[in-house]
Amino acid sequence: MSFWKRFLNKFLLDIFGKKKHVKLGLYGPPNAGKTTLANTICKDWLGEEMGSVSNIAHETREIQVKEQVNIKNKKGRELSFNLVDTPGIATKIDYEDFLKAGLKENAAKKRAKEATKGVIDSIKWLDDMDSVVIVLDATKDPYSQVNITIVGNLAARDIPVLIVANKVDLKKSDLKKVQAAFPQYDVIGISAKYGKNINDFYEALFELTK
Protein backbone atom coordinates (compact mmCIF):
# COMPACT_ATOMS: atom_id res chain seq x y z
CA MET A 1 0.00 0.00 0.00
CA SER A 2 2.82 2.37 0.93
CA PHE A 3 4.54 1.65 -2.36
CA TRP A 4 1.43 2.69 -4.30
CA LYS A 5 0.98 5.78 -2.14
CA ARG A 6 4.55 6.85 -2.84
CA PHE A 7 4.10 6.05 -6.52
CA LEU A 8 0.97 8.21 -6.59
CA ASN A 9 2.77 11.07 -4.83
CA LYS A 10 5.58 10.94 -7.37
CA PHE A 11 3.05 10.76 -10.20
CA LEU A 12 1.24 13.86 -8.86
CA LEU A 13 4.57 15.61 -8.43
CA ASP A 14 5.53 14.89 -12.02
CA ILE A 15 2.15 16.01 -13.39
CA PHE A 16 1.48 19.05 -11.25
CA GLY A 17 5.00 19.91 -10.12
CA LYS A 18 3.84 20.05 -6.53
CA LYS A 19 3.91 17.33 -3.92
CA LYS A 20 1.01 17.01 -1.49
CA HIS A 21 1.89 17.36 2.18
CA VAL A 22 3.93 14.43 3.37
CA LYS A 23 3.00 12.85 6.67
CA LEU A 24 6.07 12.85 8.89
CA GLY A 25 5.72 10.61 11.92
CA LEU A 26 7.69 10.80 15.16
CA TYR A 27 7.99 7.28 16.54
CA GLY A 28 9.92 5.63 19.32
CA PRO A 29 9.78 4.21 22.82
CA PRO A 30 8.13 6.13 25.69
CA ASN A 31 10.04 9.06 27.21
CA ALA A 32 12.55 9.31 24.36
CA GLY A 33 11.58 12.95 23.70
CA LYS A 34 9.21 12.73 20.73
CA THR A 35 6.90 15.46 22.01
CA THR A 36 9.85 17.62 23.10
CA LEU A 37 11.15 17.39 19.52
CA ALA A 38 7.66 18.09 18.11
CA ASN A 39 7.45 21.15 20.36
CA THR A 40 10.86 22.38 19.22
CA ILE A 41 9.87 21.99 15.55
CA CYS A 42 6.53 23.74 16.11
CA LYS A 43 8.06 26.56 18.17
CA ASP A 44 10.79 27.12 15.55
CA TRP A 45 8.44 27.20 12.56
CA LEU A 46 4.92 27.90 13.85
CA GLY A 47 5.64 29.80 17.05
CA GLU A 48 3.56 27.48 19.23
CA GLU A 49 3.97 24.20 21.11
CA MET A 50 2.36 20.91 20.14
CA GLY A 51 1.83 18.93 23.35
CA SER A 52 2.68 18.55 27.02
CA VAL A 53 5.78 16.72 28.24
CA SER A 54 6.42 14.90 31.52
CA ASN A 55 9.03 12.78 33.26
CA ILE A 56 6.39 10.09 33.77
CA ALA A 57 6.27 7.74 30.79
CA HIS A 58 3.32 7.70 28.37
CA GLU A 59 2.50 11.40 28.69
CA THR A 60 1.41 11.37 25.03
CA ARG A 61 -1.42 8.86 24.79
CA GLU A 62 -3.19 10.11 21.69
CA ILE A 63 -1.94 10.76 18.18
CA GLN A 64 -1.41 14.48 17.67
CA VAL A 65 -1.18 16.07 14.25
CA LYS A 66 0.08 19.53 13.38
CA GLU A 67 -0.81 20.31 9.80
CA GLN A 68 1.22 22.23 7.29
CA VAL A 69 4.54 22.77 9.02
CA ASN A 70 6.76 24.68 6.57
CA ILE A 71 10.50 24.66 7.10
CA LYS A 72 13.28 26.35 5.10
CA ASN A 73 16.97 25.60 4.84
CA LYS A 74 19.93 27.93 4.21
CA LYS A 75 19.81 27.27 0.46
CA GLY A 76 16.23 28.55 0.37
CA ARG A 77 14.63 25.16 -0.18
CA GLU A 78 11.23 24.72 1.43
CA LEU A 79 9.63 21.64 2.88
CA SER A 80 6.03 21.30 3.96
CA PHE A 81 4.72 18.40 6.02
CA ASN A 82 2.04 17.31 8.46
CA LEU A 83 3.79 16.46 11.71
CA VAL A 84 2.41 13.40 13.52
CA ASP A 85 3.47 12.94 17.15
CA THR A 86 2.70 9.42 18.34
CA PRO A 87 2.40 7.72 21.74
CA GLY A 88 5.50 5.74 22.71
CA ILE A 89 5.53 2.10 21.65
CA ALA A 90 6.00 -0.43 24.44
CA THR A 91 5.40 -4.17 24.80
CA LYS A 92 4.20 -3.95 28.40
CA ILE A 93 2.23 -1.49 30.49
CA ASP A 94 1.67 -1.94 34.21
CA TYR A 95 -0.31 0.62 36.17
CA GLU A 96 1.85 -0.15 39.20
CA ASP A 97 4.76 1.57 37.44
CA PHE A 98 2.69 4.76 37.40
CA LEU A 99 1.91 4.29 41.11
CA LYS A 100 5.65 4.15 41.76
CA ALA A 101 6.02 7.37 39.74
CA GLY A 102 3.68 9.08 42.20
CA LEU A 103 0.24 8.84 40.58
CA LYS A 104 -2.82 7.87 42.61
CA GLU A 105 -4.44 4.50 41.90
CA ASN A 106 -7.32 5.73 39.74
CA ALA A 107 -5.07 8.07 37.75
CA ALA A 108 -2.50 5.28 37.30
CA LYS A 109 -5.12 2.82 36.04
CA LYS A 110 -6.58 5.41 33.68
CA ARG A 111 -3.13 6.29 32.35
CA ALA A 112 -2.31 2.60 31.79
CA LYS A 113 -5.56 2.03 29.90
CA GLU A 114 -5.04 5.08 27.70
CA ALA A 115 -1.38 4.15 27.14
CA THR A 116 -2.26 0.68 25.81
CA LYS A 117 -4.71 2.26 23.37
CA GLY A 118 -2.02 4.78 22.40
CA VAL A 119 0.42 2.00 21.47
CA ILE A 120 -2.23 0.30 19.33
CA ASP A 121 -3.03 3.59 17.56
CA SER A 122 0.66 4.31 16.92
CA ILE A 123 1.05 0.94 15.24
CA LYS A 124 -2.14 1.40 13.19
CA TRP A 125 -0.88 4.78 11.92
CA LEU A 126 2.43 3.32 10.72
CA ASP A 127 0.89 2.46 7.38
CA ASP A 128 -0.20 6.09 6.81
CA MET A 129 3.27 7.59 7.16
CA ASP A 130 5.30 8.84 4.22
CA SER A 131 8.49 9.26 6.27
CA VAL A 132 9.36 8.48 9.85
CA VAL A 133 11.76 9.94 12.39
CA ILE A 134 12.58 7.39 15.08
CA VAL A 135 13.39 9.22 18.29
CA LEU A 136 15.60 7.27 20.70
CA ASP A 137 16.93 8.19 24.11
CA ALA A 138 20.72 8.21 23.61
CA THR A 139 21.25 7.35 27.29
CA LYS A 140 19.37 4.05 26.93
CA ASP A 141 20.23 0.72 25.28
CA PRO A 142 19.45 1.18 21.55
CA TYR A 143 19.26 -2.60 20.96
CA SER A 144 15.85 -2.95 22.61
CA GLN A 145 13.50 -5.23 20.69
CA VAL A 146 10.86 -2.48 20.39
CA ASN A 147 13.32 -0.23 18.51
CA ILE A 148 14.44 -3.06 16.24
CA THR A 149 10.85 -4.16 15.57
CA ILE A 150 9.69 -0.65 14.60
CA VAL A 151 12.68 -0.10 12.30
CA GLY A 152 12.22 -3.57 10.75
CA ASN A 153 8.53 -2.91 10.15
CA LEU A 154 9.23 0.41 8.43
CA ALA A 155 11.94 -1.20 6.28
CA ALA A 156 9.47 -3.91 5.23
CA ARG A 157 6.98 -1.19 4.23
CA ASP A 158 9.71 0.70 2.37
CA ILE A 159 9.09 3.87 4.42
CA PRO A 160 12.13 6.21 4.64
CA VAL A 161 13.57 6.41 8.16
CA LEU A 162 15.80 8.88 9.98
CA ILE A 163 17.04 7.96 13.44
CA VAL A 164 17.47 10.68 16.02
CA ALA A 165 19.55 10.00 19.14
CA ASN A 166 18.04 12.48 21.55
CA LYS A 167 19.35 13.78 24.90
CA VAL A 168 22.99 14.06 23.74
CA ASP A 169 23.35 16.91 26.26
CA LEU A 170 23.37 14.26 29.01
CA LYS A 171 26.67 12.73 30.14
CA LYS A 172 25.33 9.19 29.95
CA SER A 173 24.40 9.57 26.27
CA ASP A 174 26.24 7.41 23.75
CA LEU A 175 25.67 8.50 20.14
CA LYS A 176 28.21 6.00 18.76
CA LYS A 177 26.31 3.11 20.34
CA VAL A 178 23.09 4.22 18.61
CA GLN A 179 24.96 4.59 15.30
CA ALA A 180 26.48 1.12 15.74
CA ALA A 181 23.03 -0.36 16.40
CA PHE A 182 21.59 0.99 13.12
CA PRO A 183 24.52 1.11 10.67
CA GLN A 184 22.26 1.17 7.61
CA TYR A 185 20.50 4.42 8.68
CA ASP A 186 21.42 8.06 9.14
CA VAL A 187 21.64 8.74 12.86
CA ILE A 188 21.73 12.32 14.13
CA GLY A 189 22.53 13.22 17.72
CA ILE A 190 20.44 16.10 19.06
CA SER A 191 19.13 17.62 22.22
CA ALA A 192 15.51 18.48 21.47
CA LYS A 193 15.22 20.21 24.84
CA TYR A 194 18.11 22.61 24.25
CA GLY A 195 18.05 22.76 20.44
CA LYS A 196 21.52 21.25 20.04
CA ASN A 197 22.24 20.16 16.41
CA ILE A 198 18.65 21.00 15.50
CA ASN A 199 19.71 22.63 12.21
CA ASP A 200 21.47 19.39 11.19
CA PHE A 201 18.21 17.62 11.98
CA TYR A 202 16.21 20.00 9.75
CA GLU A 203 18.73 19.50 6.95
CA ALA A 204 18.36 15.73 7.33
CA LEU A 205 14.57 16.08 6.98
CA PHE A 206 15.09 17.47 3.46
CA GLU A 207 17.09 14.36 2.57
CA LEU A 208 14.54 12.07 4.22
CA THR A 209 11.55 13.43 2.32
CA LYS A 210 13.25 13.74 -1.09
Added chain:
Amino acid sequence: MLTLQFVPHAEIEDLGSARRVKKLIDIVKENKIVLLEGRLKKEEETDLIAIAMEEVDSKFKGIELAILNPEKKSQNIFKSFKSSVVNVLLGNRTGLTIIGPASIVKEIKKNPDKIELFTKEIKKKR
Protein backbone atom coordinates in the same frame (compact mmCIF):
# COMPACT_ATOMS: atom_id res chain seq x y z
CA MET B 1 7.96 -22.88 38.34
CA LEU B 2 8.81 -21.48 34.94
CA THR B 3 7.37 -23.19 31.85
CA LEU B 4 9.03 -22.88 28.45
CA GLN B 5 6.98 -24.00 25.45
CA PHE B 6 8.77 -24.71 22.19
CA VAL B 7 6.70 -23.91 19.09
CA PRO B 8 8.09 -25.43 15.87
CA HIS B 9 7.67 -23.18 12.81
CA ALA B 10 5.66 -25.98 11.15
CA GLU B 11 2.97 -25.42 13.79
CA ILE B 12 2.25 -21.88 12.59
CA GLU B 13 3.23 -21.91 8.93
CA ASP B 14 -0.23 -22.78 7.63
CA LEU B 15 -1.98 -20.17 9.75
CA GLY B 16 -2.86 -16.66 8.58
CA SER B 17 -1.07 -13.73 10.21
CA ALA B 18 -3.79 -12.94 12.75
CA ARG B 19 -4.15 -16.56 13.90
CA ARG B 20 -0.36 -16.98 14.19
CA VAL B 21 -0.09 -13.99 16.49
CA LYS B 22 -3.18 -15.01 18.48
CA LYS B 23 -1.83 -18.54 18.99
CA LEU B 24 1.42 -17.22 20.45
CA ILE B 25 -0.31 -14.65 22.67
CA ASP B 26 -2.69 -17.34 23.98
CA ILE B 27 0.28 -19.47 25.09
CA VAL B 28 1.93 -16.47 26.78
CA LYS B 29 -1.33 -15.66 28.58
CA GLU B 30 -1.08 -19.10 30.21
CA ASN B 31 2.07 -17.72 31.88
CA LYS B 32 4.37 -19.74 29.64
CA ILE B 33 7.47 -18.51 27.82
CA VAL B 34 7.27 -19.21 24.10
CA LEU B 35 10.35 -20.32 22.19
CA LEU B 36 9.34 -20.02 18.54
CA GLU B 37 11.54 -21.66 15.92
CA GLY B 38 12.52 -18.87 13.51
CA ARG B 39 10.62 -15.62 13.43
CA LEU B 40 7.39 -14.04 12.36
CA LYS B 41 7.12 -11.68 9.40
CA LYS B 42 8.21 -8.10 10.19
CA GLU B 43 4.61 -6.86 10.07
CA GLU B 44 3.48 -9.73 12.32
CA GLU B 45 6.09 -8.80 14.91
CA THR B 46 4.51 -5.33 15.18
CA ASP B 47 1.04 -6.90 15.24
CA LEU B 48 2.23 -9.06 18.14
CA ILE B 49 2.90 -5.89 20.15
CA ALA B 50 -0.48 -4.38 19.18
CA ILE B 51 -2.41 -7.56 20.04
CA ALA B 52 -0.54 -7.88 23.35
CA MET B 53 -1.63 -4.33 24.18
CA GLU B 54 -5.25 -5.15 23.31
CA GLU B 55 -5.11 -8.05 25.77
CA VAL B 56 -3.71 -6.02 28.69
CA ASP B 57 -5.92 -6.27 31.80
CA SER B 58 -5.49 -6.55 35.55
CA LYS B 59 -3.67 -9.90 35.19
CA PHE B 60 -1.92 -9.64 31.83
CA LYS B 61 0.60 -6.77 31.67
CA GLY B 62 1.93 -7.34 28.16
CA ILE B 63 4.97 -9.19 26.86
CA GLU B 64 8.74 -9.23 26.80
CA LEU B 65 10.07 -10.01 23.35
CA ALA B 66 13.46 -10.92 21.92
CA ILE B 67 14.44 -12.14 18.49
CA LEU B 68 17.74 -13.88 17.99
CA ASN B 69 18.70 -13.61 14.36
CA PRO B 70 21.84 -15.40 13.26
CA GLU B 71 22.00 -13.74 9.79
CA LYS B 72 25.62 -13.41 8.84
CA LYS B 73 26.73 -10.20 7.17
CA SER B 74 29.45 -12.05 5.29
CA GLN B 75 26.96 -14.27 3.43
CA ASN B 76 27.75 -14.41 -0.28
CA ILE B 77 25.13 -13.51 -2.91
CA PHE B 78 24.28 -17.15 -3.65
CA LYS B 79 23.71 -18.04 0.03
CA SER B 80 21.76 -14.84 0.57
CA PHE B 81 19.53 -15.58 -2.45
CA LYS B 82 19.07 -19.19 -1.32
CA SER B 83 17.98 -18.18 2.18
CA SER B 84 15.61 -15.55 0.75
CA VAL B 85 13.92 -18.20 -1.44
CA VAL B 86 13.68 -20.62 1.51
CA ASN B 87 12.17 -17.86 3.66
CA VAL B 88 9.54 -17.07 1.03
CA LEU B 89 8.62 -20.72 0.51
CA LEU B 90 8.81 -22.05 4.07
CA GLY B 91 8.79 -18.95 6.30
CA ASN B 92 11.75 -17.66 8.24
CA ARG B 93 12.99 -20.64 10.24
CA THR B 94 16.37 -19.22 11.15
CA GLY B 95 16.84 -17.76 14.58
CA LEU B 96 14.65 -17.91 17.63
CA THR B 97 11.81 -15.74 18.91
CA ILE B 98 11.28 -15.57 22.65
CA ILE B 99 8.03 -14.18 24.00
CA GLY B 100 7.33 -14.10 27.71
CA PRO B 101 4.59 -12.64 29.89
CA ALA B 102 5.72 -9.30 31.37
CA SER B 103 4.36 -10.36 34.77
CA ILE B 104 7.06 -13.06 34.90
CA VAL B 105 9.83 -11.91 32.57
CA LYS B 106 11.42 -8.65 33.67
CA GLU B 107 13.90 -8.24 30.84
CA ILE B 108 15.49 -10.17 27.98
CA LYS B 109 18.99 -9.06 27.04
CA LYS B 110 20.73 -10.05 23.80
CA ASN B 111 24.48 -10.00 23.64
CA PRO B 112 24.17 -10.61 20.54
CA ASP B 113 24.44 -14.43 20.25
CA LYS B 114 23.62 -15.02 23.88
CA ILE B 115 20.28 -14.41 25.57
CA GLU B 116 19.88 -13.51 29.23
CA LEU B 117 16.38 -13.74 30.61
CA PHE B 118 15.68 -11.99 33.90
CA THR B 119 12.59 -13.04 35.79
CA LYS B 120 10.66 -11.13 38.41
CA GLU B 121 10.80 -12.24 42.01
CA ILE B 122 7.52 -13.89 42.87
CA LYS B 123 6.28 -12.93 46.32
CA LYS B 124 5.40 -16.00 48.37
CA LYS B 125 2.09 -16.02 50.17
CA ARG B 126 2.31 -16.84 53.87
